[in-house]
Amino acid sequence: MKKFLVIALFAFTMTLMGQEAGEHGAAEAAEPSIVWVWVNFVILAVVLVKFVPKVWFDLAGYKNFAERTSQIQKDITDAQQVKRDSEARAAQMEARLKALGADIETFRKQAATEMQQEGERIRQETTAQIKKVEQQAAAEIEAAGKAATRELRKYSAELALKLAEERVRARLDASSESALVERFVKELGSTGSKN
DSSP states (O other): OHHHHHHHHHHHHHHHHHHHHHHHOHHHHHSOOHHHHHHHHHHHHHHHHHHHHHHHHHHHTOSOHHHHHHHHHHHHHHHHHHHHHHHHHHHHHHHHHHHHHHHHHHHHHHHHHHHHHHHHHHHHHHHHHHHHHHHHHHHHHHHHHHHHHHHHHHHHHHHHHHHHHHHHHHHOOHHHHHHHHHHHHHHHHHHHHHO
């Protein structure tokens, strides 16, 4: 509505200028009066200032300059909030990095303590295993000693029997042997009759 009104006013002014130029003749028509020049200038300036920015923003896709301004302000506020958030995150990361040295030192101490505990446990297990092996070795040595003693006794008995047999054979001749056999048979016969 306002646009139509402005265009109508502009057209009316131009018409008036044209009529005045026609009335005053050709000499004056070449040079319009100074008043009308200023009136035309003011009307043109008002039209340009009042309506051209709106038409320009409408063509550019902005319905309202105030909306665009508030959107820009909102975007600036959002960007400032994002900046504050990122600065806070950066400060947190710096604090964590500073605390990282203390965490590493704590981890080193914990690892050293655990290594000492593990070393002590391994020493105790090794000592227990050594004692167990020593006990098994002692038991095996004792068993081997007993087996050797039995073997030695058996061997000694066999050797004593062989030695006794050799001595008996050396003392026995054919007559002693036959007397020994006869005596043995008599003893068997007398033992057999007693039963």
